[in-house]
Amino acid sequence: MTDPRLLNPLVRLAAALVLLMNAGLAAGSSGAPSRGVAPATQAAQVNGRVVVLGFDGADARTAAELMDRGLLPHLAALRAEGTFSPLETTNPAESPVSWAALNSGQNPAKTGVPGFIRRDLRESRVKESNRTPSPTFGHLAGPIETPVEQLQGAPIPSWNANVLGAAVGLGALLLFLGVFLLLRMRPALALGLSLLLGGASFVGGRALRSYLPSRIPVWNNPVEAAPFWETAAAAGVKSLVLDAAQAFDRDPVEGAQVLAGLGVPDARGSVNSFFIYTSDEAQLYRAPRGTDTSSGGLIFRIDERNGRFDSSLPGPVNFWEVDRVSSELREIETALDDTDLRYQRSQELNAQRAKVQERLEKASGERVTVPVVIQRRGERADVTIGEHTESLSPGAWSGWYSLTFPLNPILKVRAIVRAKLIQYSAERVELYVDALQYDPAHPPFWQPLSQPARFSRELAHACGPFETVGWACMNLPLKDAVIDSVSFMQDIEFTLTWREQLTREALSRKDWRILMSCESTPDRVQHMMYRYYDPEHPLYSAESAAQRMTFCGEEIALSDAIPASYRRMDAFVGEVQRQLKPEDTLIVCSDHGFQSFKHQVHLNNWLIEKGYLVLKASVAGLPPGADATGDLNAYVDWSKTRAYALGLGMVYVNLKGREGRGIVAAEEKRALLDSIARDFLAHTDEATGAKIGAGAYVMEDIHSGPHADREADMLLCFSAGYRVSWLTTGGGMSGTVRPDGTLEASKTIVPNDKAWSGDHVTLDPSLVRGIFFSNRKLAAPMEKIDLLQIAPTVLKLTGVAIPPGYDMPPLEFAR
Numbered sequence: 001m002t003d004p005r006l007l008n009p010l011v012r013l014a015a016a017l018v019l020l021m022n023a024g025l026a027a028g029s030s031g032a033p034s035r036g037v038a039p040a041t042q043a044a045q046v047n048g049r050v051v052v053l054g055f056d057g058a059d060a061r062t063a064a065e066l067m068d069r070g071l072l073p074h075l076a077a078l079r080a081e082g083t084f085s086p087l088e089t090t091n092p093a094e095s096p097v098s099w100a101a102l103n104s105g106q107n108p109a110k111t112g113v114p115g116f117i118r119r120d121l122r123e124s125r126v127k128e129s130n131r132t133p134s135p136t137f138g139h140l141a142g143p144i145e146t147p148v149e150q151l152q153g154a155p156i157p158s159w160n161a162n163v164l165g166a167a168v169g170l171g172a173l174l175l176f177l178g179v180f181l182l183l184r185m186r187p188a189l190a191l192g193l194s195l196l197l198g199g200a201s202f203v204g205g206r207a208l209r210s211y212l213p214s215r216i217p218v219w220n221n222p223v224e225a226a227p228f229w230e231t232a233a234a235a236g237v238k239s240l241v242l243d244a245a246q247a248f249d250r251d252p253v254e255g256a257q258v259l260a261g262l263g264v265p266d267a268r269g270s271v272n273s274f275f276i277y278t279s280d281e282a283q284l285y286r287a288p289r290g291t292d293t294s295s296g297g298l299i300f301r302i303d304e305r306n307g308r309f310d311s312s313l314p315g316p317v318n319f320w321e322v323d324r325v326s327s328e329l330r331e332i333e334t335a336l337d338d339t340d341l342r343y344q345r346s347q348e349l350n351a352q353r354a355k356v357q358e359r360l361e362k363a364s365g366e367r368v369t370v371p372v373v374i375q376r377r378g379e380r381a382d383v384t385i386g387e388h389t390e391s392l393s394p395g396a397w398s399g400w401y402s403l404t405f406p407l408n409p410i411l412k413v414r415a416i417v418r419a420k421l422i423q424y425s426a427e428r429v430e431l432y433v434d435a436l437q438y439d440p441a442h443p444p445f446w447q448p449l450s451q452p453a454r455f456s457r458e459l460a461h462a463c464g465p466f467e468t469v470g471w472a473c474m475n476l477p478l479k480d481a482v483i484d485s486v487s488f489m490q491d492i493e494f495t496l497t498w499r500e501q502l503t504r505e506a507l508s509r510k511d512w513r514i515l516m517s518c519e520s521t522p523d524r525v526q527h528m529m530y531r532y533y534d535p536e537h538p539l540y541s542a543e544s545a546a547q548r549m550t551f552c553g554e555e556i557a558l559s560d561a562i563p564a565s566y567r568r569m570d571a572f573v574g575e576v577q578r579q580l581k582p583e584d585t586l587i588v589c590s591d592h593g594f595q596s597f598k599h600q601v602h603l604n605n606w607l608i609e610k611g612y613l614v615l616k617a618s619v620a621g622l623p624p625g626a627d628a629t630g631d632l633n634a635y636v637d638w639s640k641t642r643a644y645a646l647g648l649g650m651v652y653v654n655l656k657g658r659e660g661r662g663i664v665a666a667e668e669k670r671a672l673l674d675s676i677a678r679d680f681l682a683h684t685d686e687a688t689g690a691k692i693g694a695g696a697y698v699m700e701d702i703h704s705g706p707h708a709d710r711e712a713d714m715l716l717c718f719s720a721g722y723r724v725s726w727l728t729t730g731g732g733m734s735g736t737v738r739p740d741g742t743l744e745a746s747k748t749i750v751p752n753d754k755a756w757s758g759d760h761v762t763l764d765p766s767l768v769r770g771i772f773f774s775n776r777k778l779a780a781p782m783e784k785i786d787l788l789q790i791a792p793t794v795l796k797l798t799g800v801a802i803p804p805g806y807d808m809p810p811l812e813f814a815r
Contacts, residue, residue: 057523059593074574096139099245105791109705173198530758650712
């Protein structure tokens with residue numbers, strides 16, 4: 001066995017040689033074709049560039065009202081001199097669905113993105129419960145254990161250890177032999193020393209390979225349709241895209257530079273975790289355990305000792321250690337499968353397996369951490385995260401902390417994070433730490449942030465660090481009431497500022513003919529600030545709405561947060577337009593619009609009320625008076641249930657042959673859906689007298705494509721002011737356990753009591769139309785413009801043939 005004291009120098013030598021090998025391989029390689037992009041003919045020569053500015057959630061109704069009040073002068077000028085129209089959105093009107101369709105010109109049954117949430121019919125270990133419905137992500141897949149051989153950009157080749165060792169050893173032998181001979185060393189001595197160093201490099205190369213896991217958990221993108229910028233790039237039209245939704249996990253296409261947006265996970269390998277460190281004695285659990293918030297955050301109790309609070313920030317799971325221990329376990333289980341195994345040896349192996357399983361459970365549950373220290377310094381506090389310290393005053397935000405989470409001597413997760421000192425007094429200290437972002441200057445090879453991977457590094461070098469997680473704003477912490485609205489709006493300003501800076505950088509470059517830049521401010525602000533904007537919202541308070549703050553350099557009341565976000569959008573559109581040439585085309589668009597979210601509807605309660613869903617006679621393990629709001633399988637009597645709801649307005653038939661305990665025959669499905677639609681559209685809210693339903697859509701009637709099986713059977717779309725409840729999203733219902741153990745459903749419609757007070761999901765698409773502006777007039781008036789027309793329009797403007805799978809024709813502009 002090699003002396004461990006020698007191993008690290010040998011590994012370092014091998015790593016240096018491998019870097020030289022990788023540089024040579026990279027120099028000789030070319031861009032790989034992207035999946036879903038067929039070879040294209042060269043684009044016809046068309047004058048002018050195309051700039052697409054996408055503003056998530058910008059609402060046509062709101063934009064028109066603000067233009068009419070004179071508050072959006074640049075957009076009003078586009079309306080007068082070019083084109084303005086409401087933009088028809090997808091059904092469902094959900095961001096990943098809408099952006100995937102807008103980007104590709106294809107409906108959701110072709111893109112493969114049915115919504116944020118979709119139903120998963122998982123096989124259960126309980127025979128009776130095979131294929132039981134449960135919620136899963138619809139815009140993400142994973143994390144999926146991916147063989148490292150399928151990933152590009154690893155710091156060392158994913159070859160067999162002996163092959164890598166031999167390659168490194170042979171490379172070292174030839175390198176040193178050449179150097180020694182150039183130094184006029186005697187040939188025999190040169191060969192002997194080179195053989196010795198080559199042998200050492202062989203050992204180091206084999207050890208080096210052990211630091212690369214065989215599998216890495218990777219979040220995948222379920223999009224099956226190529227976006228227009230890949231099609232354009234394949235045809236020779238260079239494209240640059242910033243913060244594009246559903247654009248991660250795509251193979252690079254030469255000529256397309258893409259920074260991914262919505263869908264990118266955080267540096268923990270999860271989706272938008274955040275952290276609160278508090279001395280509040282009501283919080284019981286310290287790091288690493290903490291207390292979960294309802295939306296994925298963690299609250300850690302911190303204790304003061306001599307003016308100092310010590311804790312830790314949990315980063316990623318060490319997947320290298322998990323893989324290594326899993327490999328040990330597989331070897332033991334393979335040995336146990338030997339039919340000739342002796343009894344004593346089997347006992348030894350079983351004992352080993354128990355120990356390795358315990359290690360595996362520990363490795364899978366633990367996260368790599370960095371220290372968090374808060375040190376009192378009079379009226380300020382020194383806040384240390386990792387190796388960096390900043391002095392913060394109460395209410396102040398930090399700059400970027402650069403963090404390193406080492407998995408082994410070769411693999412590291414590089415992250416950046418910001419923090420805010422929320423409270424700082426003798427009685428209480430509270431620190432908010434935002435989601436861990438992958439460092440764009442040091443992106444992980446297994447979860448690229450851009451295509452090509454170097455693009456995020458280029459942007460970070462030009463503009464400095466920026467957020468990389470797909471949902472970059474603090475909606476969920478505000479929904480969970482762990483931050484206030486002012487902190488939320490401060491973060492909004494921070495995010496839009498760096499996104500605008502990236503766009504300015506892109507505009508200054510000469511390496512594109514198509515530029516698309518997406519910005520999420522209208523969506524994020526309207527989700528959380530409608531309770532100050534809409535006097536009829538259940539949470540509206542005139543006093544709270546009048547609270548003042550500074551946003552983007554102007555003093556505003558919280559009631560003005562939504563108009564202020566539109567004014568900032570308008571100002572940036574004007575800035576971009578001033579940099580365009582007369583022959584350039586500008587398109588300003590959004591994925592959907594918005595409405596106030598005042599009433600939430602427990603859709604499974606409604607199905608119970610109408611007799612489509614039947615409750616179990618009793619629920620085991622719950623005492624009388626307990627809330628029964630768990631998942632479907634906790635309360636549904638599948639032997640009598642014909643339909644159930646899960647996700648955002650999605651209804652599924654309990655179909656024979658599909659659901660594990662389906663009771664509805666295929667020939668009865670349509671009549672059942674028609675009955676549900678009639679009942680839904682007729683239902684009246686007793687409290688308001690309003691109809692709650694605006695539309696009921698059988699998905700196979702409105703979409704067609706190879707991935708229609710990912711969609712629901714029916715989508716129930718609400719009237720303005722109504723939305724499906726948070727409980728329904730996970731398949732839950734609202735109810736309590738009676739004294740006799742039976743279940744009683746609670747009210748179907750209840751006021752929305754969350755800060756998440758505006759929305760677009762589960763509303764009828766006709767109520768949440770997006771925006772379409774252009775600096776060019778249409779050749780002829782159109783009754784409607786659809787977001788499916790954006791992609792073919794951009795391609796036509798740049799002379800690229802429109803793929804046959806597109807669902808709608810391009811827009812025709814006047815010359």
